[in-house]
Amino acid sequence: MAQHPSILLKNIKQPGQHTLSGYESRGGYSTIRKVLKMEPAKVTDEVKTSGLRGRGGAGFGCGVKWGFIPKGNTKPVYLINNADESEPGTFKDRVLLELDPHLVIEGMLICAWAVQSNWSCIYIRGEYGYPYTRIKAAVDEAYAKGYLGDNIFGTGFKHHMVVHRGAGAYICGEETALLNSLEGKKGQPRLKPPFFPAAIGLYGCPTIVNNTETLAALPWILENGGKAYAAIGTEKSTGTKLISASGHINKPGVYEIALGYPLLQFIEDECGGIRGGKKLKAVIPGGSSMPVLRADELAGVNIDYESLVKAGSHLGSGGFMVMDETTDMVEVALNVAHFYAHESCGQCTPCREGGHWIEKIFRRIAHGDGLGGDVQLVESICGQVAGHTICAFGEALSWPAQAFIRKFPDEFKHKIGDALVGIRSKRESLNFEYEGAH
Ligand SMILES: Cc1cc2nc3c(=O)[nH]c(=O)nc-3n(C[C@H](O)[C@H](O)[C@H](O)COP(=O)(O)O)c2cc1C
DSSP states (O other), X not given: OOOOXXXXXXXXXXXXXXXXXXXXXXXXXXXXXXXXXXXXXXHHHHXXXXXXXXXXXXXXXXXXXXXXXXXXXXXXXXXXXXXXXXXXXXOSHHXXXXXXHHXXXXXXXXXXXXXXXXXXXXXXXXXXXXHHHHHHHHHHHHHHTTSSBSSGGGSSOOBEEEEXXXXXXXXGGXXXXXXXXXXXXXXXXXXXXXXXXXXXXXXXXOEEEEEHHHHHTHHHHHHHOHHHHHTSBOSSSBSEEEEEEEESBSSOEEEEEETTEEHHHIIIIISOSBGGGOOEEEEEOSSTTSOOEEGGGOTTOEESHHHHHHHTSOOTTXXXXXXXXXXXXXXXXXXXXXXXXXXXXXXXXXXXXXXXXXXXXXXXXXXXXXXTTHHHHHHHHHHHHTTSSSSTHHHHHHHHHHHHHXXXXXXXXXXXXXXXXXXXXXXHHHXXXXXXXX
């Protein structure tokens, strides 16, 4: 097994790590004390040097995004920790929130100082009951110790933090839907531009939205320096990434790997190989909204932003779903399509209608009622949804559907073929009965 630098999961198995005393006993909150003495702009520079990219899915440069706050801004600056984590196959933020919540808080405070924010919010997925109690207890402890409040660490800097539970909608992970939901409106994405809430966000004020994992990487970066972080991984995909590994593997779980790690080696060495000695059939590498890759496409592919794009997919949220040779890809396509049809917020017609249409077609194919031309119809619907919606949900529902039919055409043809044979034989028997009546 390869030795990966442990930045995010280093202490999660230590006793009492979720408590403030446990966290501090291992050096916790020492970095923020130093950071609060730095020039805020220098903190942003260090994060830019690290090359840290957002871990929520889009992979946008973290320090670059912070730099989008308008110069000379006089409005309050808000910071949102996006802990909505609803992408199927993704369960890594949960581990941080549950097992090392003070690491998350320290990361948020570093960001807050860099962007001079006095108010932050942890927007946590509604279904995350236990992670909620852990992060809420940690926030309460930090308040009690003076690490949050009007005068944090006795420095005169004010920072207040609230934990807000979502109501169970996947779309509220999209940052502008999240902001609407926080403002008490319908959780529906906002029109772009502006492309980033850094300029106009919560209540019209500059707002930084970062994923939990992104924020949790900050204490290490500021402690060890941006260059040290950039030295891990590849040139453009720096640092480590949490991978939520699930499916037909021997050891499902959350792994921290240096970006650039070979994908097949990850399955063999870290995940313990395919369950029951079966053959690998396919992998979805970045959560269910990312295109599936066939086993024969995986040789030489590494787990990083560039390599996965070159292979025809994306790193996304790092939700790594492994399927063995027994998997029925039509059923998988239907399952994924059902999720996106159900979770569309309904604001944009192509997404609201297209999602259900794709699901309906996959369902009839799976149930042996597919029609000739169904695969082409799915292609056509996907083409009319992706790129035609306010947010990237349009891509999230189209990309996987397209990939399943393109990568496994025979499985779809086979089921549709069976259905057509079924229709023919039904017709033949009807004809026979009809003729027999004469
Ligand atoms: C439909 C949809 C769902 C999303 N869900 C999440 C989510 O659950 N968690 C998350 O961090 N980002 C999610 N994102 C991405 C956010 O909009 C945003 O890019 C991210 O929180 C920025 O943080 P980062 O730069 O640290 O990745 C989602 C995006 C879309 C289009």
